[in-house]
Amino acid sequence: MKRDVVSLWTEKNRIVITCAKGIPPFLREEVLSLGYPVLSEGLSHVETEGTMTDAMRLNLSIRTGHRILFLLRAFTQGP
Numbered sequence: 001m002k003r004d005v006v007s008l009w010t011e012k013n014r015i016v017i018t019c020a021k022g023i024p025p026f027l028r029e030e031v032l033s034l035g036y037p038v039l040s041e042g043l044s045h046v047e048t049e050g051t052m053t054d055a056m057r058l059n060l061s062i063r064t065g066h067r068i069l070f071l072l073r074a075f076t077q078g079p
Helices: 005-008 024-032 052-061
Strands: 013-018 045-050 068-071
Touching: 005 052, 013 052, 024 045, 045 052, 052 068
Parallel strands: none
Antiparallel strands: 013 045, 013 068
16 A cells, blocks of 8 residues: 555644653643644653644644654554
């Protein structure tokens, strides 16, 4: 399945925001205050969803996170 470049800017995908251990509750509140849903929260990350534009906006706005990781493609494990 081939995706074109335009779909990265228009289709929503998973965005993982990494942070230091113990910071996810604060990062969660920051993501929610920016208007993005929180899909999950781990020991050192918060997961949300959005377009590539949203990922760029998060890069400029997030203070408590380290990296904004936008999922480009997911692979399934073979038999």
